[in-house]
Amino acid sequence: MQPLENICVLDLSRVYAAPAGSMMLADLGAEVIRIEHPNGSDSMRDWGPFVNGQSTYYLCANRNKKSITLDLKSSEGQQRFKELVKDADIVIENFKTGDMMKMGLGYDTLKKINPRLIHCAVTGFGQTGPLAYEPGFDPVIQAMSGLMDVTGHPDGEPTKVGVPIADILTSHHVVISILAALRMRDQTNEGQYIDLSLLDVLMSSLANISSAYLNSGFKSERLGNRHNNVAPYQVFECSDGPLMICAGTDAQFRKLCTLLGHEEWITDERFLTNSLRKEHEAILGQMISEITRMKTRDDWIAQLQAYKIPSGRVNTIAEAFEQPQFIARNMLGEIEHTHYGKIKFVKSPLQFSGLNIQYKSAPPLLGEHNEQFQKSSLS
Template sequence: MTKPLEDIRVLDLSRVYAAPAGAVMLADLGADVIRVEQPGGTDSMRDWGPFLNGESTYYISANRNKRSITLNLKEQQGKEMFLELLKKSDVVIENFKTGTMEKLGLGYEELRNVNPRIVLCSVTGFGHTGPLSKAPGFDPVIQAMSGLMDVTGANDGEATRVGIPIADILTSLYVALSVTAALRQRDLTGEGQAIDLSLLDVQVSSMANVASAYLNTGMISERLGNGHNNVTPYQVFQCKDDPIMICVGSDGMFKKFALLLGHPEWGTDSRYVTNSVRKDNEVELVGQITRIIETKPAHEWLVKLEESGVPAGRVNNIAQALEQEQVIARDSVETMEHSVAGSVKLMKNPMRFSGLNIETLLPPPSLGEHTESVYKELLGLNEEQLKKLKETNVI
C-alpha cells in the first residue's frame, strides 16, 4: 500500500521525547527515519527506567519505525559522511541547544548549500531568538513557565504539573505537522526551509480558553482541581465506590442531568437555569449533586449517564484505561519482537484512515542496530571501510 511519505528520508538527530516522537509520526506515515547518534549513544532517555531486558520502556515509546546508526559529527570524516547522507535525504530533525548545529558546521545555511531542498526542523525549549534562546527547557519547566501548572491542581494546594510530559507531546505533533507542511510547500516552490519550534511557544499557545479569557477580559483563571473555570457542573464526583468525571456542557444537557438525579425542577430553577447562574451558585449546586452521586456505585451512574447523553467516565489508572472494552475494540496496542528486549508492547498510532493502513514495521531500534546496512545501502561502503571507521571512532 502506498504511504504519503514513503519517498521521504529523515535524518533524526534528536533526543529525549518531543522531537523523536514527532519523527515517529513521520515514520508511521511511511518516511524512512534514520536515527543518528554519537558512538556510545547521545540519548539520555535510554537510561530512564523501567527497563525490559535492559531496554528503556521510555525510549521504546518514542522510536518505533526507525533505523539507528552511529556517526561522530565532531570528526571531520563523520561530518562529511553526514553531508553525503544529506544529499539523499529530505528532512533533518534536531533538538540540540541553540547554536550547536552552527558550531558543528551543520547550520541551515551549510545544509542548504549541500541540498537546497532540505527541510531542517529545530526543536528547543525557548526557540532560536529572545533572551532565553540558549537556556535549557525541560518539560516541567515549560509547564511552569507557560501558566499550565498554575491552573492545574487543587484550589487549596500547590500548582501541579500534568502527569505526562504534555509540552513534549504537544510539540511532537507540531514537529510532524510543520515538517509535512514544509514538504508540501517544497512541492510548490522546489525549496526547503528551516523550522524553529519552541516548547514554550507550543505550550503557551495551547493554553487556549485560559489565554483567551485573559487576553480579552483580563480574567486570570483559578486553579480548581477537577472543576472548570467557566462551566458547571463539570468535575469529578465520588460515587459509593469509585470517582467519575461528569461534564455537563450545556443548559439543555443540565436539564437531562437534573432529571436523571431526580430533580427535574432544577432545569427551570432561576438559580440553575443557565450556566452563568449555575456558576454563581456553584457551591450550593455541587454540594447537592455530591450528596446524590455518593449514594450509588459508579457503574450504575455511568449506565444512567450514558442513556441520558451526559458525558461521563470512570477515573481510571493506566491498567484500567488500557483494559477498557473501547480501547481493546479500537486495537490500540500491538506486540512486536525487539532485538534486545524480546517481546514488547507498543501503543499504536491513533490515526485511522479509510484508505491507509498505519503499520509498525520496525520495533524501536537498539543503538546503532542498522549502522552497517545503512552505510552500505546509502553510501556504498564495504566491510573493510566500515571496519576502519569503527576503529577510528567515526561510527
C-alpha cells in the same frame, strides 16, 4: 502504499518531543534514521523502568526507525553526515541553539548541499529571544507557560500534568510543520527551516485560559477537577469511586436534573444559565454529590449514557488499558525484537479509510544499522 513513502528523515534528536515527532513520520511510511554519538547521546535510554536492559521510555518514541552512529564533532562524522544530507528530505534535531552551526552543520550550510532539505529545529525557547541559548525541559516549560498555575487543587501547589505535555504537544507540531513544509516544497521546490519552541507550543495551547486573560483580563485559577467556565463539569464521588460528569449545555443540565430526580433545579434561579450555575457551583456540586454517592459508577454511567450526558469513570492506568472501548478500537500493538523480545505499545490513533499503518520494527539498538549505511549513501 504509505503517505510518506520515499521520504527520508535524518533524526539527530533526543529525549521525547522531537523523537516522538519523527516516530509519527515513520509510522506514516518515512524512512527515519536515528543518528547518535557512538557512545550514545540520548539520555532517555538511561531512564527506567527497563525491559531486558532497554528503557521503556526510549521504547515509547522510537519504533519503525533505524539507528546509526556518527561523531558529529569530528571532521569525519561531519563529512559522512553531509553525504547523507544530499539524499535526505528532512533533518530533525534538538541541539541547543547554535550547536549545529558550531559543528558546521547549520541550515545555511546544509541547504547548499541540498536546497530541498527541510530542517526542523526543536528547542525549549526557540532560536531567538533572551532565553534562546538556555536549556528547557518539559517541567520547566510547564512552569514558565502558566500551565502549572492553573493545574491542581485550589488549596494545593501548582501542579504539572502527569505526562510530559509540552513535549507531547511539540511532537505534534513537529509533524504538522514538516507536512506543511513538504507541501510547500511540492509547489516551490525549495526546503524550509522550522524553528519550534516548547514554550511557544505550550503557550499557544492555553486555549480558553489565554483567551480569557488576553481579552477580558480574567485570571483563571486552580480548580482541581472543575472547569474554568462551565458547571456542573467535574468529578463526583460514587459509592465505589470517582466519576467525571460534564453537563456542558443547558439542555444537558436539564436532562441531568431529570435523571437525578430533581426537576425543580431546572427552574431554580441559581441554576437557570451556565453563568449562574458557575456562580453557585459549590452548592450545586454538593447537591449532586449527595445523590451520586448513593450508587456505583457503572449504575450511573448506564443512566447518563441513556440521557446522552457525557460521563466516564476516573480510571487507573491499568483500568484504562482494560476498558472495552480501548480493546474494541484495537489500539494495543506488539513488535518482536531479537534482542529484547516482545514490545507492547499504543498504536497510532490515525485511522484512515485508505491507510493501514505498518509497525515494521521495534525501536533500534544503538548503531544497529551501521553496516547498512557504511557508505554514507541513502541509496
